[in-house]
Amino acid sequence: MPVNATLATYGDWLYNSAVGVYILATFLYLYEQAFGRAPAKAKERELVVAGGTGEQWKPGLVVPKKPERPRAERFGRMAVALTLLGVLFHVSALVLRGVATGRAPWGNMYEYGALLTLAAVATFLVLMRSFPVRRLGGFVLTPVVILMFLGGTALYAPAAPVQPALQSYWLVIHVSVISISTGMLLVPGVASLLYLVKSTNDAKPERFARFAGRLPAADTLDRLAYRSTVLAFPLFTIGIMFGAIWAEAAWGRFWGWDPKETVAFVSWVVYAAYLHARATAGWRGARAAWVNALGFLLTVFNLFFINLVTAGLHSYAGVG
């Protein structure tokens, strides 16, 4: 099937626009984080949630005392609106890629990265509805913007059909599930790192004093990390299994310790360890958070190092 170059070009423009909009949103989120009210009030709200009247915190439902909202909060809301706009561009970019090439738009690292970051942003937007973490948007969007920038420059691949080994409906299934679950795992990774900052500050108030004071409570961050991991981990498991089923059809064995398979297995074990650690005395809290952060590091390592440096069956980067 011939590639529609015009559509592909529009897709790339939309991708770049999404990056631009995300960068703008990042600054607005960070402004809210830096200059918004110190979260004394936010803490009260969280206590209410923990206390269990079931009142769910929604970013839009806080009734302001004055009709005029403080500037920081307005910026925060603008950031959310911009993130939604970015997601719109982001989705359109992927759709246009797909239409232009006549296949699922996740056949090389540029496209894979685009889907992964989209999943990360979408997960954060969804979780923002149940957790008071809007102002953390900047910390989620920063790695997203970095990944998208790398994807759009160093890893960029023009629209083209994929090689025979990838021409299978499993490309649609396996790669999308893996990419989406990896993207979802970005959110708990960020939340766990912030948890570590916050809990260090709770133990020794002089450390990270300026920064941690404005973060949500450690408990909230811990629950955010857990809830998003619990969503993403089964999906990641399914993704690995789909990969094994595909490998059985394409390479003659369902598991062969290919470098990518190995690192996926390692990160799976690390996330399993996180779930166990969170239920084990002595490992709860900071240690579990380290494990989760390690898990995300491994998925990023798997994405870049294994695809670009080692030679394995998964070397489909389409780079160089």
Place this chain on the structure above:
Amino acid sequence: MRDALAFLRNTWRGLTAMRTALTLLFLLALGALPGALLPQRALNAAKVDEYIAEHGWWGRLLDKGQFFAVYGSFWFSAIYVLLFVSLVGCLLPRLWEYFTQMRAKPVLTPRNLSRMPHHADAHVDRDVAEVMAAARTRLRGWRLVEREEPGGARTISAERGFLRETGNLVFHFALLGLLVAFALGKMFGYEGQVIVQATGKQYCNSGVFNFDSFRPGLRVDGTRLTPFCVRVNDFHASYLHNGQAQSFQAGIDYQSGADLDTGTWRPYSLEVNHPLRTEGDRLYLLGHGYTPKFTVTFPNGATRSAEVQWRPVDPITLLSEGATKFDPPQVTDSEERRKNQLAITGLLAPSAVFDGTLMSSNFPEARKPAVAVDVFRGDLGTDSGRGQSIFSIDRSMVDNGRLKKVARENLEVGQSVTLDDGTVIRFDGVTDWVSLQVSHDPTQVYVLVFSMLIVAGLGASLAIRRRRVWVRAVPRQDGRTFIEVGGLARTDQAGYGGEFTGLSRDLLTGGQDKES
């Protein structure tokens, strides 16, 4: 004796503690990593040798520590065996507890429900019996028990989310099952690769000697392979203009099972991602390359043709190398034969471009095949007892002067070169070969079943929450009833709030704003 028992018990306890299991999990992750970072013998033996040669003592040390065969190494095996034992040790008591709990009744209602993490109360006009009846209706689907308390109060203890532990156990036992099935597959499975000319040549899975390479499981001795035969009729590849492959397809006929006796051939289109599945075995199309055809006319007028596969050295342009070897015809004396053996060796370009006399290939398709060959005459060393590759000549025979280069030529299809003794070598063209793999894994379907159980168990154990709710209805002097509701999530508190709010509202109002 007592000390020994105590030691055993303590070891068992230590091994089955969650902290140990966690440590072992980390060790497993850490131990698996070198397999991704270092070359592995099972995947690429040549790369391992290269690595050891490059890194000197460090490479040899890693080799001693079995770091080039991580997943069969003693230390990796030790980790997973310990983890396996630890897992069994964790699971057995849990399974016991699970069955005990399944029969146990929900616990007594605590005296002070307002101390529960979730709590609500109200005074209502209905009497105790009515409240209890409404509560029972609302709590349909919960495991519940109703109790009387002194003073006429009645309570309901209800529990839900038992499936969480079910899922948990299913997940862990399925994990054990998967490991066992995986191990059995490694013991009784095998893989064999073979190159077959795509010109109607046959391959039969009747013995190990038919394979070019064979990787048996630990309990496979190479006998009793599943019998089937394959005939490769043709091969088609299509490419994008930049040389990227778009599709590979081999037209084959195969016979297996009863067809072997009747001689029936069934057609199949073998493609990447579409293996042939027959009699529990699978046949894969792994790769392809070109076979040059050379015809040699010897000085005495005899002609011989040979078609031997050459192997690609450049995966993009399929520039290939190889060696096609000839014995002189009608020579019975082995001494004489060893003086006049011929070898045509060099490069084959499917789409040749020449820079002066330097040949290279610019496309993987056989658009303009050509070869750049050296012709050697003399003793090829095929009688020497040393094995030699079909893709190259034995260089030592050249070095010791028993094999001499007699021509170097670039040949396009139809062109020929005449040697000093009048021998004419003609390049007739190229045909395709395909590389096939036969895989046998008797347990992989069980691995699949256990994987599905793993996903189901994992989903249940992470999505379902174990939670309790208690209702107490106390009759008041004025004829009204005081209802108290308390809730406790036993595993993850987050998220129970929403459900409890709805539940307590219904329980306190008697479900009046809700049908049923």
